Amino acid sequence: MRPNTMTALEKSKPEEGLWMVQAPVPEIGPDEVLIRVTKTGICGTDIHIWNWDDWAASTVPVPMITGHEFAGEIVEIGKDVTGLEIGQRCSGEGHLIGTESRQSRAGKFHLDPGTRGIGVNEQGAFAQYLKLPAFNVVPLPDDVPDEIGAILDPLGNAVHTALSFDLLGEDVLITGAGPIGIMAAAVARHAGARNVVITDINPDRLNLAEHVVPTVRVVDVSREDLGDVIAALGLKEGFDVGLEMSGSQVALDQMVEALVMGGKIALLGIPPGKSPVDWSRIVFKAITIKGVYGREMFETWYKMIAMLQNGLDVSRVITHRFGVDDFAQGFSAMKSGQSGKVVLDWSGG
Numbered sequence: 001m002r003p004n005t006m007t008a009l010e011k012s013k014p015e016e017g018l019w020m021v022q023a024p025v026p027e028i029g030p031d032e033v034l035i036r037v038t039k040t041g042i043c044g045t046d047i048h049i050w051n052w053d054d055w056a057a058s059t060v061p062v063p064m065i066t067g068h069e070f071a072g073e074i075v076e077i078g079k080d081v082t083g084l085e086i087g088q089r090c091s092g093e094g095h096l097i098g099t100e101s102r103q104s105r106a107g108k109f110h111l112d113p114g115t116r117g118i119g120v121n122e123q124g125a126f127a128q129y130l131k132l133p134a135f136n137v138v139p140l141p142d143d144v145p146d147e148i149g150a151i152l153d154p155l156g157n158a159v160h161t162a163l164s165f166d167l168l169g170e171d172v173l174i175t176g177a178g179p180i181g182i183m184a185a186a187v188a189r190h191a192g193a194r195n196v197v198i199t200d201i202n203p204d205r206l207n208l209a210e211h212v213v214p215t216v217r218v219v220d221v222s223r224e225d226l227g228d229v230i231a232a233l234g235l236k237e238g239f240d241v242g243l244e245m246s247g248s249q250v251a252l253d254q255m256v257e258a259l260v261m262g263g264k265i266a267l268l269g270i271p272p273g274k275s276p277v278d279w280s281r282i283v284f285k286a287i288t289i290k291g292v293y294g295r296e297m298f299e300t301w302y303k304m305i306a307m308l309q310n311g312l313d314v315s316r317v318i319t320h321r322f323g324v325d326d327f328a329q330g331f332s333a334m335k336s337g338q339s340g341k342v343v344l345d346w347s348g349g
Contacts, residue, residue: 002076007346008065008127009327016052018126023065026123026131027042033084033137034076035092035130039150041069042334045120047124066125068094070147072346079135091141091149092132093301094118094125094328095294100274109297117253126327136139136250138301144308147318147343151179154341155314156295157268158183159304164266164290165241168192173226174237175255176246176269177205177218179341181211183314184243185213187304190312195233199226199251204338210261212316221251224265226258239263250273254342256281264288317341323348 009024028034044202049056049066060066074088081100085092096116097104103111118124118132140149162184172193174181177200187195197217198209206218219229230238235301240263242255255265256278265287282289293302304312321341322330333339 006128012069016134030078030080035143036075037072039146041151066119067124069153070125071146093136128205155301161268161292162187165264170240171195174198174243175251177209181245182209185216268292
């Protein structure tokens with residue numbers, strides 16, 4: 001029997017924190033499905049919303065059920081939905097797109113300028129039930145467990161960034177050993193990169209990177225010079241591809257210097273405000289830079305599920321698991337800078 005109310009985590013007031021509330025179970029439209037949520041991941045975006053920083057205050061309407069990384073099971077289907085079944089396990093794309101823009105009409109859905117995000121602009125996944133357009137649903141194969149399904153969104157960011165350029169036989173530098181940077185290192189290895197180096201100044205994150213991807217070379221740039229690493233690896237001219245995940249201008253400058261002539265950079269990290277860039281150095285090194293936003297819909301989802309089914313293992317990037325009643329501990333772990341991915345279990349909520 002369909003319940004009337006559900007437990008949810010809500011930004012109820014324009015101040016720090018989230019609050020556990022009882023909210024109405026969403027009513028779905030003809031092209032939507034209702035998903036019973038089993039697992040959710042806590043994202044850096046959720047931390048911004050928890051902290052209620054300037055970005056959150058100017059972007060997120062209150063009240064708002066937050067969260068956008070999830071896995072669950074379809075429990076209700078709109079009358080016009082085809083190809084999905086009640087009881088089907090799924091994750092989903094949290095970017096809700098329009099259909100009128102040039103980008104959407106060209107099939108470049110991830111570039112639609114009217115994109116809205118669940119948990120940011122629309123009621124989100126930190127709840128027992130989530131409504132989602134059937135278009136956005138991504139079925140989960142039996143061999144992809146729910147807790148991995150709950151982190152496919154950030155894994156998709158890593159996959160989209162890492163696969164921006166050909167990696168087979170290439171030497172790859174990743175700046176920023178947060179969970180997405182670490183997953184990008186795993187993807188780069190899986191995609192055939194020769195050397196993968198990941199940098200940070202947080203020893204806990206670097207230790208986690210070694211734990212998740214034992215073949216990666218970790219570098220604490222506060223203690224070790226990248227030039228020495230390049231020499232030790234026998235790279236005559238530097239790295240071929242850079243994946244910038246930190247949002248640090250210093251890291252980007254180091255990456256530019258460490259790349260070969262004609263090197264390529266994919267940028268996922270977001271700097272805090274405006275940053276000075278030495279464009280002449282980028283021009284004279286003939287470096288290609290690509291900005292990365294979200295996931296390609298739905299090529300990224302196809303590729304990452306295929307890789308997961310073919311040996312890609314990112315399970316160890318999940319370092320903390322909490323029942324939803326202990327959500328505050330989960331957010332504390334994420335804010336500590338000493339965690340990987342944090343997953344909340346909604347199955348008992």
